[in-house]
Amino acid sequence: MPEMIRVEGLQKTFRVMERRPGLRGAVLNLFAPRHRMVQAVNAVSFSLQAGELVGYLGPNGAGKSTTIKVLTGLLVPTAGEVQVNGVVPWKVRERYVRQIGAVFGYRSTLWWDLPVIDSLELLQPMYDIPPARFRSNLAEFSRLLDLEPFINTPVRSLSLGQRMRADICAALLHEPHLLFLDEPTIGLDVVAKEHIRQFVSHVNRQRGVTVLLTTHDLSDVERLCERVMILDLGRLLYDGSLAGLNDAFESFWSLKVDFAEDYADVNLPGLPAPRREGRQAVYAFDHRELSSAELIRRLLERFAIADLEVRRPPLEETIRRIYQEKLLVDGERGQAV
Amino acid sequence: MRRTLGLYLRLISIQLRSQMQFRFSFWLDVLTTGLLNVSYFFSTYLVLQRFGNIAGWTIPEVAFLYGMIEVAFGTMDMVFSGFDPDFFSVFIRQGTLDQVLLRPMSVAAQIFGSSFVLRRIGRIGQGAAVLIYALVTLDIHWTPAKVVYLPVVLLSQVLAMGALFMVGSTLVFWTVQRVEAINVVTYGGVEVMSYPATIFPTWLRGFFTYIFPFIFLNYYPALYFLDRPDPLGFPVWAPFFALPAALLMLLAAWRFWTFGLSKYQSTGT
């Protein structure tokens, strides 16, 4: 598969003015401004193959938007190399943006006062889309995204979910190779989210569009992405499969057992005592040392069992711990880069 | 170029369509802004009834100065409304510029197309009325050269004032908030240009000759149209410096704009 995005040693430093409080501070700010350098993104390297659908995660202020802004050509980095589909985004802006689509969840890229259809039709001459292609694409996306009911409504009167669907359609009409989705499901209800996920999955599989998705909603990632990249404090901390992430950070899984009979002692040698409630017990075990199959075999040898359930900790929990406890920042790194 | 122009016209037509939606309030707006602007001339007109002239210029001659610059500024304010610093600072703050940068079309052309305040015809209309009054009342000795040169002067004024809007907007890249001081040379420039230049103290006149060449945009062309002698002793071609001066201003503004835009792309906001 050809390489779609290559980022090497990306660095972006911002100069931020420090504001001093009070009247004296205001005067000082005016005549002797004090600056502080902030590293938004530091030594980030990764590459995306054509056709991949990758989740880009990180807490607020991690540097996600800065990376997206650089990749979409809006921002020039301080240092590092970026090549997307063979070109440097900010150097050939007008030519480059024809090849990409971008959707920002918190801001529409459509013309606010125009009916959706007018906004979309404006894109045809702007991107020089052949009229026939334009019509067939519009028909297809309109069907898949169910745009018909509100296609004549001005963008400003749309619901958030409708607006997002219209925006995604707009980002794809010119058949970009690459789609950037920045928080595409923010503020949407479950049904609307699912609708958008289905569509994203569809264009990724059917049309081979490479997708880079930033989101706070981990169900987006679980549903769509096999590969995730985690960024925090401007550094890329993890780049690998979603399953691998859980394996690396949540070594303790749990096994819930419903016994068929009442047992006084259900402890297993080498394992901490389970939490018990009536005929039920929950064992916590390190799945790297003891596989669930082995644990179940040992239980079945000793007890009559009615039901079993292995639980991996939810991804949400893992990610929360990664952010909060800065698991990746120092100490154990798993597959981190 | 043709493609850009076509797209620009499409963007403008969208603007116009949405502005005409509430017709009554639109025309009320046109009328009252026109009246508001002309009230300043009306004031001068009344005062000159008592005084007869200002620095030797009669009411119709002052009306000529006023009409020219008002028509030009009103037109500029309409065509360059995307570059109006008041508008552009909002544009930056709301992040709309990022959206513009994502589109395969010249950034400047998109900003031109992002706003077209049609109700400025109120200002243009009142300026035109005063200008027509001046042209009818004054006994101008028309020559073919003068007939050709009049629209050239108006165009020069539009471009020069537009350049100032562009500079004002570019400043926003650094300040985010609009820089009100630019009003001194935009709206203030109009005020200065609607009177004979000799009424201003020498230092102020120098400022509006060598730093902002307003004197060549309206006063000197007016001397030529009205066949008035030049009291300041500039070369005889001074009345024809309007277009070169405007083009110089526009070029400088364009350079500054490109510089500001590249700064925006390297620092964000």
Added chain:
Amino acid sequence: MVTFWRIIKLSFLQQLTYRTAMLAGLVTNFFWGLFRAAVVMALLSSQGSVNGLDLPGALTFIVVGQAMLAFMNIFGSYELMTSVYTGSIAADLVRPVPLFFLWMGKDLGRSVVNLLGRGVLLVAVYAFFFPIQTPKSGLGWLAALGSLLLGWLLCFAWRFLVNLAAFWTPDARGVGRAAFIASQLLSGFILPLRMYPDWFVQFSQYTPFPGMFNTSMEVYLGLLNGEALLSALAQQAAWLAVLVLACYAVLRLGLRKLVIQGG
């Protein structure tokens, strides 16, 4: 009364936070004053004086006028209108202070900041460029300040009245603009009324507008003395009474309309 005082204080403090805007306004104001002063100088330098107004007097009139611009809020404001349109006026109506005084408090706090931060500073800077006149006696100062206060109140009442148009039309901004054109021109803010033709001055006397600005400046410059001074102040006070009554009457009609139509 305590509430009224508190409103003034609150808006005073709020306005203080807009320091940069104030500084920027100062620069624009300053140049505008210079432009106007040049016009006045060109007109009066040949004639000496007009209707008793001489060049130094006229220059003082212009630059002090510029300094008072933000204090008097000569260009008008459309805030009350907006609150009618957005419906936030409902919240104001349930407060223990009458609407008229509530808005007066808001405006007054802001105006005082503009007077101190913008007006005084501007006069000080202009003093380097022009010979600025001041009242010649303590009594003169007193009369000028009294007249200025009456002028401010007239300006406020006019703004309030004009904004009430919002109860009847969704296009009250246009109405406001037209109204503020009249007040700017006839109040002598653009140029001193004494410089206009006599018929125009006479016409203006039948309106409340000269009292908003021109009268205060003439009192300040000592152009009115004795009986003329008293009569000028009385006229200001009389017009104020008329405008306030009009505000109350129109507000009552507007509120009735609001209640009937449910806003």
